Each structure stands twice: as structure tokens, then as C-alpha cells.
Amino acid sequence: MEKLLEVEHLTKTFTLGSVISRVRITAVDDISFYIKPAEIFALAGESGCGKSTTARIIMGFEHATSGTIIHSGKKEAKNEKVWFTEGIQAIFQDPFATFNPLRMVEQYFFETIQNYKLAKSKREAIERIDAKLRLVGLTYEDLAGKYPSEFSGGQLQRISIARALLTDPQLIIADEPVSMVDASLRMSIVNLFKQLRDELGVSVLYITHDLATAYYVCDRIAIMFRGKIVEMGTVEQVLMAPKHPYTQLLRASIPEADTAHRWQGEIRLSDTEQDEYLRQGCRFAGRCPMVMDVCRRVTPPQFDVDGALVACHLYAETKQ
Amino acid sequence: MKNNTILRTERLHAHYILDVYGKAKVIKAVNDVDLAIQEDEIYGIAGESGCGKSTLLKALAAAVEPPLRIISGRVTYRIAGAEVDVSTLTQEEKRKLRMEYIAYVPQGSMSVLNPVSRIRDTYRDFIESHISVHQKGEAFALAKEHLTELGLPVKILDAYPHQLSGGMRQRVTIALATLLKPRIIIGDEPTTALDVVVQRGVVQLLKDVQAKLKNTIVLVTHDMGVHANIADRIGIMYAGKIVEEAPTEKIFSAPTHPYTHYLINSLPKFGDKSPRESVPGSPPSLANLPTGCPFHPRCPHVMDICKQEMPGYTQVASNHKVACWLVGEGTHGKAA
Ligand SMILES: Nc1ncnc2c1ncn2[C@@H]1O[C@H](COP(=O)(O)OP(=O)(O)OP(=O)(O)O)[C@@H](O)[C@H]1O
Numbered sequence: 001m002e003k004l005l006e007v008e009h010l011t012k013t014f015t016l017g018s019v020i021s022r023v024r025i026t027a028v029d030d031i032s033f034y035i036k037p038a039e040i041f042a043l044a045g046e047s048g049c050g051k052s053t054t055a056r057i058i059m060g061f062e063h064a065t066s067g068t069i070i071h072s073g074k075k076e077a078k079n080e081k082v083w084f085t086e087g088i089q090a091i092f093q094d095p096f097a098t099f100n101p102l103r104m105v106e107q108y109f110f111e112t113i114q115n116y117k118l119a120k121s122k123r124e125a126i127e128r129i130d131a132k133l134r135l136v137g138l139t140y141e142d143l144a145g146k147y148p149s150e151f152s153g154g155q156l157q158r159i160s161i162a163r164a165l166l167t168d169p170q171l172i173i174a175d176e177p178v179s180m181v182d183a184s185l186r187m188s189i190v191n192l193f194k195q196l197r198d199e200l201g202v203s204v205l206y207i208t209h210d211l212a213t214a215y216y217v218c219d220r221i222a223i224m225f226r227g228k229i230v231e232m233g234t235v236e237q238v239l240m241a242p243k244h245p246y247t248q249l250l251r252a253s254i255p256e257a258d259t260a261h262r263w264q265g266e267i268r269l270s271d272t273e274q275d276e277y278l279r280q281g282c283r284f285a286g287r288c289p290m291v292m293d294v295c296r297r298v299t300p301p302q303f304d305v306d307g308a309l310v311a312c313h314l315y316a317e318t319k320q
Numbered sequence: 321m322k323n324n325t326i327l328r329t330e331r332l333h334a335h336y337i338l339d340v341y342g343k344a345k346v347i348k349a350v351n352d353v354d355l356a357i358q359e360d361e362i363y364g365i366a367g368e369s370g371c372g373k374s375t376l377l378k379a380l381a382a383a384v385e386p387p388l389r390i391i392s393g394r395v396t397y398r399i400a401g402a403e404v405d406v407s408t409l410t411q412e413e414k415r416k417l418r419m420e421y422i423a424y425v426p427q428g429s430m431s432v433l434n435p436v437s438r439i440r441d442t443y444r445d446f447i448e449s450h451i452s453v454h455q456k457g458e459a460f461a462l463a464k465e466h467l468t469e470l471g472l473p474v475k476i477l478d479a480y481p482h483q484l485s486g487g488m489r490q491r492v493t494i495a496l497a498t499l500l501k502p503r504i505i506i507g508d509e510p511t512t513a514l515d516v517v518v519q520r521g522v523v524q525l526l527k528d529v530q531a532k533l534k535n536t537i538v539l540v541t542h543d544m545g546v547h548a549n550i551a552d553r554i555g556i557m558y559a560g561k562i563v564e565e566a567p568t569e570k571i572f573s574a575p576t577h578p579y580t581h582y583l584i585n586s587l588p589k590f591g592d593k594s595p596r597e598s599v600p601g602s603p604p605s606l607a608n609l610p611t612g613c614p615f616h617p618r619c620p621h622v623m624d625i626c627k628q629e630m631p632g633y634t635q636v637a638s639n640h641k642v643a644c645w646l647v648g649e650g651t652h653g654k655a656a
């Protein structure tokens with residue numbers, strides 16, 4: 001099988017606190033996954049579970065403590081960042097923070113064109129910009145001479161996607177691209193990802209905690225909890241028949257836009273994330289309704305359960 | 321319906337009046353809003369970003385400060401059986417009402433907690449500024465009792481805000497806002513920055529508080545799933561107007577305004593991957609509203625009259641009103 005991106009045994013530790021009370025947090029703990037060409041892959045989980053750290057390492061903004069990242073079969077050499085700058089583009093959470101309010105939005109486009117030498121003349125540049133903006137439902141006319149404050153959040157987010165498309169990337173890393181926009185605009189953005197995948201063969205690493213849109217656009221999904229991938233498979237497997245107790249909790253916590261399915265019962269929340277990061281054995285043990293003795297001592301390995309990977313001792317009888 | 325209205329607005333207009341290079345720029349964030357919010361009810365307000373939800377809440381909470389101004393209309397509270405026009409209250413009276421009668425948790429309000437003091441100190445300051453405390457330790461005891469009642473761990477009192485997770489901070493803020501058992505709680509996007517599990521915990525807390533106090537909650541969120549879970553009635557806001565209002569089940573099962581239609585039908589559902597269409601076009605500028613019905617530039621059903629005149633409300637069922645020419649001429653608000 002052809003793979004566009006392979007992440008193998010990626011680990012990242014941070015040291016927090018002062019000299020006297022130092023704690024080491026393994027924000028990303030030995031995770032492995034791959035993304036195929038023309039695939040939308042979701043990395044989901046609650047805030048602080050290590051999603052952004054993973055994304056930043058893939059983009060080269062941060063060094064891994066250990067592990068490898070392979071792009072189109074090529075291992076990342078320490079100083080060779082060409083593939084990911086051209087082949088990978090990023091979109092971030094807050095569209096307003098992406099653009100400086102004092103700069104005209106089009107300047108960002110011309111800058112990217114210049115940096116990557118994507119056009120020989122101004123006219124050629126404008127043609128390229130216009131073509132990319134059309135993919136997101138806008139035109140060069142719409143943004144010529146305008147400042148960020150003249151656009152809504154959803155428009156700005158689409159504009160940042162158009163800019164990311166300038167270099168014809170194979171992979172777009174979108175870190176919570178919809179968490180700041182409202183429900184109706186959310187759909188216009190995820191619909192755009194779908195269109196990019198289907199029409200241009202672009203892959204997307206969709207980082208989110210919005211599982212409903214993840215189900216809607218994604219092919220496969222990995223659920224992260226406190227630095228570990230606890231469940232991974234197709235969205236049908238993971239979201240329609242969740243196996244890991246954390247995924248089950250996550251799935252049951254999504255408020256469905258359906259008054260017939262209101263939440264039943266109460267849930268337990270963690271007080272601080274640090275405690276869970278430092279926990280021995282399964283990090284979910286403090287909140288897991290199924291917890292067993294072994295869970296508090298031994299970190300559960302990944303088991304193959306009907307084609308999905310599940311890191312939980314409950315599935316120990318199945319083959320590893 | 322028995323009159324249990326506790327919070328009422330009548331033809332409320334609230335605008336931001338800005339000075340842009342010597343010229344006045346008017347942002348019409350709340351336009352002709354009539355609300356009658358009941359006792360013992362959770363009223364939800366939904367609408368896209370920038371449509372004026374937070375501004376409406378500021379007016380409801382009597383937290384209007386320049387450049388925001390009430391242009392016309394009124395906000396009234398019913399206090400001890402009597403209707404009180406908020407505009408007649410003095411600063412001192414408003415201060416007194418705040419937290420004791422009406423608690424307002426603004427958007428992004430985790431900042432209510434002082435970052436350099438422990439939660440217990442914030443609690444103590446808050447308690448001492450509202451009720452007379454006689455004995456040392458009494459405030460602390462009250463804080464402990466309150467947290468326990470809400471099912472929050474007492475040990476957080478010793479923490480600094482940054483040591484708590486975002487969800488815990490938000491729950492502590494809500495706990496603080498409800499300490500004095502206010503009759504009305506106004507919450508602006510209290511769950512928006514949180515992930516689903518934590519969001520559920522916060523919603524659970526709000527529901528518990530409401531069930532205990534039998535008071536009124538006005539809740540703004542653009543997460544329709546949260547509304548479906550908690551709200552009794554919902555007002556859909558578009559360009560500063562409430563364009564549709566109905567019991568929650570009706571909003572989901574029989575959305576009638578074309579905007580509400582898009583809002584509800586674009587929501588993704590588990591087990592159904594069929595394409596969802598989002599609202600076409602972009603939100604209007606509140607500084608330069610379209611004539612007539614503000615939704616007309618984006619509406620697939622637009623007619624000539626929509627471009628000229630604002631439709632009034634039509635009662636399509638008991639408790640269900642809609643401002644759209646497709647539904648009827650309506651009763652008032654045409655000139656707005
Ligand atoms: N202090 C202010 N001064 C000037 N304009 C303001 C101010 N606060 C809000 N506005 C403007 O008023 C309009 C309505 O804003 P409001 O904050 O009420 O929107 P909202 O519906 O709460 O949006 P969101 O979902 O993004 O929170 C917007 O156009 C906004 O830019």
C-alpha cells in the first residue's frame with residue numbers, strides 16, 4: 001500500500017517546573033500511524049492530549065525526542081525541510097491570529113508565491129492566486145486591497161486554506177481548523193476538505209475534537225488520550241462501534257443535535273491533566289468504569305480488534 | 321400561558337456607536353428584539369458568529385457600557401412580583417442585583433478568576449463583598465459547602481487558576497456565579513472552548529444548578545448539540561434580530577425560517593454521511609445591513625417584498641413565532 005506519510009514510534013517529552021519540582025511529561029508517547037494519498041485522517045482527543053505537539057513535529061517546528069517521520073518513503077533528514085514546506089502546508093485554529101490586522105490579506109499570497117518562486121510575473125501570480133481562491137469559493141477580486149478585519153472568521157479560514165494550496169501540497173495539516181467557527185461555517189470548511197481530496201487528491205490530517213465532522217469527512221481516525229493512541233481504525237469502526245472505554249465516553253459525550261437523545265447519567269471528569277500524564281499503567285484507569293487490577297500496573301499494548309487497533313487490557317484475549 | 325415572565329425585552333435596539341476618523345460608525349448589533357423569558361426555564365440563543373448574541377446578553381445583564389448604547393426599547397426584570405425597568409436602576413442598585421439576582425458569565429470568562437490568587441482567595445473576596453461575614457473561616461466554610469454541593473473537589477480551593485484544566489476553571493467560574501443563588505444566570509458560550517467530555521461536565525453542572533434553584537438560565541452557544549441537550553426554548557438570531565423562536569423540539573423537528581432550516585439541516589449526524597449543505601454566502605455587516613429582511617441576500621426563497629420590508633412575527637403554532645414573508649405578514653417590527 002502506498003503511504004504518503006508515516007509516523008513511527010514518535011515520542012516527545014517536555015520538562016516542566018523548576019529545578020526542585022521538576023516533572024517530565026510525555027506529551028506524545030510512542031505513537032505510530034500513516035496517511036495514504038487522497039485520504040482524510042483524523043487525530044482526535046481532548047485538549048492537551050498531544051495532538052498539536054504531533055502536528056508541530058510533523059511540520060518540523062519541533063524536534064521529536066525519538067521516532068521517525070517518513071514522507072513518500074523518504075525519511076526526514078534532520079536539516080532537510082524541503083519536502084514538508086512544499087509538500088505539506090498547515091492551517092491553524094484561529095483564523096484571526098494567522099493574519100496580521102495591519103497587512104492586506106493578499107500580501108500573504110504574494111509572499112508565498114515569492115518564497116517558492118511560483119510565478120514569473122505579477123500577472124501570473126494573480127492568476128495562480130485567483131485559481132486557488134476559486135477552489136474555496138472566492139476570487140482575487142474579493143480580497144484585493146482588503147484587510148483581515150473586513151472578512152468573517154469563516155471567510156478568513158477559507159482564505160488561509162487557499163493560501164496553503166498555492167504550493168500544490170500533497171498534505172494539509174489542519175490543527176482544529178473549525179473550533180473557532182460556528183456550526184454553519186464548520187460545514188463549509190469540512191466540505192472544502194472533501195472536495196480537495198476528491199478533486200485534487202490532497203490528503204488532510206484533520207486534528208479536531210469535533211467527532212461529528214470527523215465522522216462526516218474522514219476515512220480513518222486515531223483517538224489520542226494523554227499522549228497515546230488508544231484506538232485507531234476507519235471512522236465507521238471507531239465512531240460507530242467504539243471499543244476503548246475512553247472512545248466510548250467520548251462518543252457518548254457528544255451532544256447530538258437531536259432532542260430525543262439527550263444525555264443520560266453523569267460522568268466523571270479529571271481534575272488536572274498532569275496527574276493523568278504521570279499515571280502508571282493505563283492513563284485512563286482513574287476514570288475508567290471497566291478498570292481492572294492489571295490496568296493500574298501495566299501499560300496496555302495495542303490489540304487488533306476486528307481490524308481496529310485498541311490499547312486496552314479488556315481485549316487481551318484477542319490476538320496482539 | 322401563566323405569566324411567569326422574569327426577564328423581558330420590548331423592541332430592544334442596542335448599537336455600538338464608534339468614532340471612526342471623526343465620523344460616527346453605527347454597528348446595529350441588536351435590532352428590535354422582543355423576549356419574554358420565563359421563570360424555571362433554560363432559554364437558548366443560537367446564531368452565527370457576529371450576529372449580536374453577546375451584545376444581547378450584555379443588554380439583558382444590564383452590563384451596557386460605551387460604545388454600546390441602548391438606542392430604544394426596554395429591558396425589565398421582575399423582582400419580588402414587580403416589573404422593574406433596568407434603565408431606572410442606579411449603579412449601586414445594579415451592583416447589588418448582580419450576582420444576587422442576576423449572574424452574568426461573559427464569553428471567555430475564565431479570566432474572572434484572578435490568575436495570581438488561589439481560588440479560595442477569589443471565593444473569599446467574592447463572598448465578603450456580597451454578604452456580611454462575621455467569623456474568620458466562615459467564607460471558606462461556605463465555599464467548601466457550595467463546591468461539595470455541586471460535586472466539585474474541595475481541594476481546588478488551594479489551586480491557582482493555571483493549575484486547573486480549562487474545563488475545571490470554567491466549572492469553578494460557574495460555581496462562583498451561582499453561589500448567591502441568583503434568579504437568573506446568563507452564560508455566554510460557557511462551553512465553546514472545551515472539548516466534548518468536559519463540555520458535557522459543564523452542561524451537567526448548569527443543569528444541576530438550574531434543577532436545584534428552579535431559576536432561569538439564558539444560554540448562548542452556537543453548538544446546536546448543546547442546545548438540544550439543555551434548552552427548553554430557543555431563539556434563533558440573525559443580524560441582530562430573533563428570526564425564529566420555539567420550544568427546542570420544534571426548532572429541531574420543524575425549523576421554519578429559511579436560515580434556521582440551513583442551520584439545522586447542515587448539522588452532521590453519526591451514521592449518515594450524506595452531503596450537508598451550509599448556508600450560502602456570508603454574514604451581513606451589521607454596520608451596513610441589507611434592506612428589508614436581512615437574510616435576503618442569502619435566501620433561496622427571496623421575493624421582491626423581502627428586499628423592501630422587514631417581515632413581522634407570525635405565530636405558526638403556540639409558542640412558535642417566525643419572522644419571514646413566506647410564513648405571513650406578521651404583526652409588528654416591519655419598520656425595523
Ligand atoms: N466593544 C465593541 N465595540 C464595537 N463593536 C463591537 C464591540 N463588541 C462587538 N462589536 C460588534 O458587534 C457585532 C455583534 O457582536 P457580538 O459580540 O454580539 O456577536 P456574537 O453573536 O456574540 O458573536 P460570536 O459568536 O463570535 O461570539 C459584531 O459586528 C462585533 O464586531
Ligand SMILES: Nc1ncnc2c1ncn2[C@@H]1O[C@H](COP(=O)(O)OP(=O)(O)O)[C@@H](O)[C@H]1O
Nearest residue numbers: 014025027046047048049050051052053054273
Ligand atoms: N512547549 C511546551 N512545553 C511544555 N509542555 C508542553 C509544550 N507544548 C505542549 N506541552 C504539553 O504537552 C501536552 C500536549 O499538548 P498539545 O500537543 O498542545 O495538546 P493538544 O493539541 O492535543 O491540545 C499538554 O500537557 C501540554 O501542556
Ligand code: SF4
Nearest residue numbers: 282285288295312313
Ligand atoms: S486498560 Fe483498563 S483502565 Fe485502561 S481503558 Fe482498558 S479497562 Fe479501562
Ligand code: SF4
Nearest residue numbers: 613616619626644645
Ligand atoms: S423574508 Fe424573504 S428573504 Fe427573508 S427569510 Fe423569508 S423568504 Fe427569505
Ligand SMILES: [Mg+2]
Nearest residue numbers: 048051052176
Ligand atoms: Mg492543540
Ligand SMILES: [Mg+2]
Nearest residue numbers: 373374427508
Ligand atoms: Mg459572542
